[in-house]
Amino acid sequence: MTAKAKWVDIGALDSIPVRGARVVKTRAGCIAVFRTAENEAFAIDDRCPHKQGPLSQGIVHGRAVTCPLHNWVISLETGAATGADKGQTKTYALKIEGGRLLLDAAEVAAGKVAA
Amino acid sequence: MTMKSLELVRSTKATAHRQRLVVIGNGMAPGRALDKLFEAAPGAYDVTIFNAEPRVNYDRIMLSPVLSGEKKFEQIVIHGDGWYVKHGVTLYKGSTVTAIDRTAKTVTSARGITVPYDKLMIATGSLPIVIPVPGHKLAGVLSYRDLDDVEAMLLAAKSRGTAVVIGGGLLGLEAAAGLKDQGMDVTVLHLMPTLMERQLDPAAGHLLQRAVEARGIKVITKANTKAILGEKKVEAVLLEDGTRLPADLVIMAVGIRPNAGLAKDAGLDVGRGIQVGTDMRTSDPDIFAVGECAEFAGQTYGLVAPLYEMATVIAGQLAGDASATFTPSVTATRLKVTGINLFSAGDFADAKDREDIVLRDATRGIYKRVVLKDNKVIGAVFYGDTTDGAWFFDLIKKGSDITAMRETLIFGPSYAGGSALDPTAAVAALPDEAEICGCNGVCKGKITTAITQLGLKNLDDVRAHTKASASCGTCTGLVEQLIKVTLGDAYNPTAVQPMCACTNLGHDDVRRLIVAKDLKSIPDLMQALEWKTSCGCAKCRPALNYYLVATWPGEYADDSQSRYINERVHANIQKDGTYSVVPRMWGGMTSAKELRAIADVVEKFNIPSVKCTGGQRIDMLGVKKQDLPAVWADLNKAGMVSGAAYAKGLRTVKTCVGTDWCRFGTQDSTGLGVKLEKFLWGSWTPAKLKLAVSGCPRNCAEATCKDIGVICVDSGYDIHFAGAAGLDIKGTEVLGHVATEDEAIEVIAALTQLYREQGRYLERVYKWAKRVGIDTVRQQVMDDVERRKALHGRFVYSQKFAQIDPWAERAAGKDAHEFAPLADLTFKEAAE
Numbered sequence: 001m002t003a004k005a006k007w008v009d010i011g012a013l014d015s016i017p018v019r020g021a022r023v024v025k026t027r028a029g030c031i032a033v034f035r036t037a038e039n040e041a042f043a044i045d046d047r048c049p050h051k052q053g054p055l056s057q058g059i060v061h062g063r064a065v066t067c068p069l070h071n072w073v074i075s076l077e078t079g080a081a082t083g084a085d086k087g088q089t090k091t092y093a094l095k096i097e098g099g100r101l102l103l104d105a106a107e108v109a110a111g112k113v114a115a
Numbered sequence: 116m117t118m119k120s121l122e123l124v125r126s127t128k129a130t131a132h133r134q135r136l137v138v139i140g141n142g143m144a145p146g147r148a149l150d151k152l153f154e155a156a157p158g159a160y161d162v163t164i165f166n167a168e169p170r171v172n173y174d175r176i177m178l179s180p181v182l183s184g185e186k187k188f189e190q191i192v193i194h195g196d197g198w199y200v201k202h203g204v205t206l207y208k209g210s211t212v213t214a215i216d217r218t219a220k221t222v223t224s225a226r227g228i229t230v231p232y233d234k235l236m237i238a239t240g241s242l243p244i245v246i247p248v249p250g251h252k253l254a255g256v257l258s259y260r261d262l263d264d265v266e267a268m269l270l271a272a273k274s275r276g277t278a279v280v281i282g283g284g285l286l287g288l289e290a291a292a293g294l295k296d297q298g299m300d301v302t303v304l305h306l307m308p309t310l311m312e313r314q315l316d317p318a319a320g321h322l323l324q325r326a327v328e329a330r331g332i333k334v335i336t337k338a339n340t341k342a343i344l345g346e347k348k349v350e351a352v353l354l355e356d357g358t359r360l361p362a363d364l365v366i367m368a369v370g371i372r373p374n375a376g377l378a379k380d381a382g383l384d385v386g387r388g389i390q391v392g393t394d395m396r397t398s399d400p401d402i403f404a405v406g407e408c409a410e411f412a413g414q415t416y417g418l419v420a421p422l423y424e425m426a427t428v429i430a431g432q433l434a435g436d437a438s439a440t441f442t443p444s445v446t447a448t449r450l451k452v453t454g455i456n457l458f459s460a461g462d463f464a465d466a467k468d469r470e471d472i473v474l475r476d477a478t479r480g481i482y483k484r485v486v487l488k489d490n491k492v493i494g495a496v497f498y499g500d501t502t503d504g505a506w507f508f509d510l511i512k513k514g515s516d517i518t519a520m521r522e523t524l525i526f527g528p529s530y531a532g533g534s535a536l537d538p539t540a541a542v543a544a545l546p547d548e549a550e551i552c553g554c555n556g557v558c559k560g561k562i563t564t565a566i567t568q569l570g571l572k573n574l575d576d577v578r579a580h581t582k583a584s585a586s587c588g589t590c591t592g593l594v595e596q597l598i599k600v601t602l603g604d605a606y607n608p609t610a611v612q613p614m615c616a617c618t619n620l621g622h623d624d625v626r627r628l629i630v631a632k633d634l635k636s637i638p639d640l641m642q643a644l645e646w647k648t649s650c651g652c653a654k655c656r657p658a659l660n661y662y663l664v665a666t667w668p669g670e671y672a673d674d675s676q677s678r679y680i681n682e683r684v685h686a687n688i689q690k691d692g693t694y695s696v697v698p699r700m701w702g703g704m705t706s707a708k709e710l711r712a713i714a715d716v717v718e719k720f721n722i723p724s725v726k727c728t729g730g731q732r733i734d735m736l737g738v739k740k741q742d743l744p745a746v747w748a749d750l751n752k753a754g755m756v757s758g759a760a761y762a763k764g765l766r767t768v769k770t771c772v773g774t775d776w777c778r779f780g781t782q783d784s785t786g787l788g789v790k791l792e793k794f795l796w797g798s799w800t801p802a803k804l805k806l807a808v809s810g811c812p813r814n815c816a817e818a819t820c821k822d823i824g825v826i827c828v829d830s831g832y833d834i835h836f837a838g839a840a841g842l843d844i845k846g847t848e849v850l851g852h853v854a855t856e857d858e859a860i861e862v863i864a865a866l867t868q869l870y871r872e873q874g875r876y877l878e879r880v881y882k883w884a885k886r887v888g889i890d891t892v893r894q895q896v897m898d899d900v901e902r903r904k905a906l907h908g909r910f911v912y913s914q915k916f917a918q919i920d921p922w923a924e925r926a927a928g929k930d931a932h933e934f935a936p937l938a939d940l941t942f943k944e945a946a947e
């Protein structure tokens with residue numbers, strides 16, 4: 001993570017369906033923002049570690065998402081594939097404040113540099 | 116020789132060699148006796164059975180699960196029609212025997228049929244006791260004894276009224292729980308101050324009462340019924356203390372009385388029941404009595420275990436084994452109400468020479484009581500936690516001296532050896548003589564021997580070969596542990612494949628419980644069926660969503676987050692995250708207008724590929740997700756709707772040109788295909804559903820490898836089903852022939868509905884048909900016309916809510932969040 005976080009408002013938590021996801025477009029590709037049944041939110045790259053499947057299109061359960069292409073189950077907390085599958089997707093810091101979602105743009109920008 | 120004289124020869128031969136055995140009553144006891152007899156002496160007797168009930172032999176113990184909706188009658192049949200055919204048994208259903216003539220050696224039924232016997236078996240069971248209070252004959256007052264009673268209760272429960280159950284014993288509580296599950300408002304009346312006062316002390320009686328009340332059943336103890344009130348049918352129950360309880364249904368479950376009237380009229384010795392000796396013969400040596408109607412040494416019985424022992428003795432005697440004798444043993448019983456565990460065994464009446472050891476844990480709702488006499492266990496009652504029941508029952512039966520383990524006795528087998536054992540180890544520690552299945556008297560040694568010698572692999576096999584857990588099923592867990600202990604890792608419990616790791620329930624259980632427990636949302640279902648995960652997984656949620664859609668049309672609100680992405684956005688996701696769009700082309704027909712609209716859309720949205728599919732329509736591939744609503748809006752304008760190329764639902768109806776153009780066509784196959792597609796589109800099914808209609812047996816539409824196919828012929832329509840041409844290849848089965856197009860459509864809709872109701876999620880028609888049997892499907896949609904009409908009716912009803920074009924809805928703004936990003940940071944980043 002870069003030294004200083006820079007939080008940007010990306011929308012209301014309520015604009016994502018419960019157990020659903022939407023994407024945030026960045027120049028380095030899409031970031032998927034998930035909302036769980038418990039109203040937690042997580043941000044991870046919208047790319048499955050398997051074959052780049054769009055994770056935002058999967059089924060959300062507990063703190064995980066099942067990829068729509070070949071059913072890998074990816075942890076939303078760590079971005080890691082679970083079970084027998086191996087691989088990891090990058091996660092991003094995300095905060096909920098007063099019902100709004102805040103994403104660390106500094107980290108996003110750093111990700112872009114790294115990419 | 117003519118046919119007639121041939122038959123004559125056979126029957127003279129039969130009388131010369133075979134004895135005639137007549138059985139009165141077709142309940143659980145004689146059923147078992149005949150099983151044993153056919154095993155010991157096949158072909159020795161010509162058997163005729165008279166049964167007052169108009170049906171085959173079934174498991175009476177399991178009536179409560181039928182009442183609660185957890186089982187269907189077909190699942191509790193012991194001897195289906197085929198059994199009678201196989202063993203050459205003549206069964207008179209719905210025929211009550213009214214007289215026995217011991218001199219002429221004949222019995223006569225109410226319908227006037229007289230049959231001679233060499234040996235007679237009386238097995239008339241019991242009659243429920245009816246308290247003769249005023250009003251006890253009113254319509255709506257029932258006992259709880261046979262399937263007719265259960266059917267009458269289920270009918271009464273349909274109007275969801277109020278039921279009063281008189282009697283708080285095992286039967287009364289099972290009836291109350293079942294009626295409650297069926298949605299009735301239920302009150303149990305019990306004469307004594309606490310429930311089951313014979314088995315439980317007052318404190319434990321209260322625990323039980325609390326558990327019953329927690330299910331929403333009211334309990335009134337010390338309730339003395341004075342009268343049942345009502346004009347033509349029951350309206351209320353009046354108690355001695357003046358309380359008036361409104362009631363649409365009254366169940367009397369206050370006890371049973373051996374049904375010995377017929378035997379008494381025939382001059383046999385009768386006390387409370389028909390008196391028999393150790394060889395089960397009555398005072399007439401050619402007449403046996405078995406079951407609840409029999410009295411042995413002043414004792415009558417109301418549980419199956421001793422009755423099955425009687426059955427074994429009779430079979431031995433009839434097969435010529437004079438040494439077969441009956442020695443009654445202790446019995447054990449369980450309350451069969453899901454969620455309430457109660458087990459009692461042996462003798463637990465209070466007496467001077469007896470001591471009690473009691474363990475009570477009111478917070479955990481556990482009560483254990485062991486009755487000792489001369490340092491031996493003679494009775495045991497467990498409430499809340501009944502896992503040690505088998506171990507104690509074994510101590511009772513063996514009369515083991517427990518002095519050495521008295522201190523820890525009440526904690527069960529886990530402590531008997533000093534340290535606690537896990538359940539499997541506890542089963543492993545049981546002696547070979549320990550009884551596992553009380554109903555069928557099967558001990559551990561018999562089960563383990565059968566497993567090793569016959570190479571049994573699963574629960575069904577063990578049930579089939581040993582009968583263990585084949586009656587009331589409460590010992591199923593023990594039997595499974597035994598299989599595990601015996602086979603070790605080789606045991607793979609395939610009996611019920613759980614839906615997924617979130618539950619132990621299989622698909623069929625879940626579907627049944629959705630109806631039985633009236634479950635109408637995924638969270639409710641997961642709560643009620645004790646899901647192990649907080650919100651399921653990608654395997655169970657789509658299945659549950661389908662089951663709820665199919666069970667509650669118009670009531671259940673579809674949960675789009677439980678659908679696969681294709682069904683959520685009504686297009687097919689591609690490997691690069693773009694989508695493909697396939698509009699319906701009814702029966703494969705299209706027009707210049709549709710083709711022009713497609714061409715325009717392809718150009719306007721820069722769609723990279725256009726392809727004819729294998730399903731006679733056109734696919735536009737590579738559409739960007741955010742363009743989907745606009746693409747659909749344009750296609751809608753030209754009159755096209757979603758082809759559901761993504762759906763576990765109706766896909767395509769392929770057709771050939773038929774009589775419209777083809778020189779061989781026999782019927783309008785294109786027209787029928789279009790009609791079918793217009794009727795069936797929008798319906799959700801367990802897996803995708805593909806149809807085809809060919810105009811003659813040349814079969815250009817490939818109808819004989821589809822889920823449902825029609826081959827037109829001169830005389831009408833041959834309807835086929837259960838074909839496959841994807842992962843598996845399989846020709847269809849013939850469902851039947853109909854003369855008209857209307858009939859064809861009705862049969863196909865009924866077939867589709869049956870599949871919707873029985874199919875497991877993702878199970879194609881051919882797999883479903885293989886599982887339930889081609890014949891049963893045929894029987895239900897071709898032969899049973901009433902059933903077909905009912906299925907068709909349910910399909911038509913559910914289509915009212917299904918035929919809404921999902922594209923039009925989304926083009927109009929529904930689920931807009933799906934097609935737009937939450938935020939676009941590309942601009943912000945650029946501005947950095």
Ligand code: SRM
Nearest residue numbers: 687695727728729730731732734760805840841842843879
């Ligand atoms: C488009 C099409 C191929 C084509 O270009 O012709 C097609 C395309 C796909 N088929 Fe198919 N099938 C197509 C006709 C067929 C046929 C032929 C037919 O319908 O007459 C079959 C054999 C018949 C059958 O259904 O069994 C067929 C058997 C399958 C199967 C194997 C199903 C099975 O149970 O055996 C799958 C896999 C599955 O469903 O799990 C499948 C799965 C697929 C999927 C959905 C694969 C996927 O998950 O992405 C493809 C979607 C592509 C897309 O985005 O449109 N497709 N597929 C055809 C669309 C027909 C239509 O108009 O709707």
Ligand SMILES: Cc1cc2nc3c(=O)[nH]c(=O)nc-3n(C[C@H](O)[C@H](O)[C@H](O)COP(=O)(O)OP(=O)(O)OC[C@H]3O[C@@H](n4cnc5c(N)ncnc54)[C@H](O)[C@@H]3O)c2cc1C
Nearest residue numbers: 140142143144167168175211212239240406407417418419
């Ligand atoms: C709801 C319910 C739950 C039960 N639960 C348990 C349990 O958990 N455990 C347990 O051990 N036991 C249980 N029982 C008791 C058990 O079902 C009986 O002990 C057993 O069925 C008795 O068998 P039977 O063959 O003697 O008589 P039945 O099974 O009653 O059969 C008698 C048959 O004879 C017919 N019949 C009577 N008279 C004539 C005639 N004159 N001519 C022709 N046919 C005639 C009757 O119609 C009936 O079909 C339960 C009973 C009920 C009703």
Ligand code: SF4
Nearest residue numbers: 771777780810811815
């Ligand atoms: S199925 Fe028969 S009628 Fe139809 S096109 Fe083929 S040959 Fe012609």
Ligand code: FES
Nearest residue numbers: 048051053067070
């Ligand atoms: S791309 Fe996600 S599982 Fe294959």
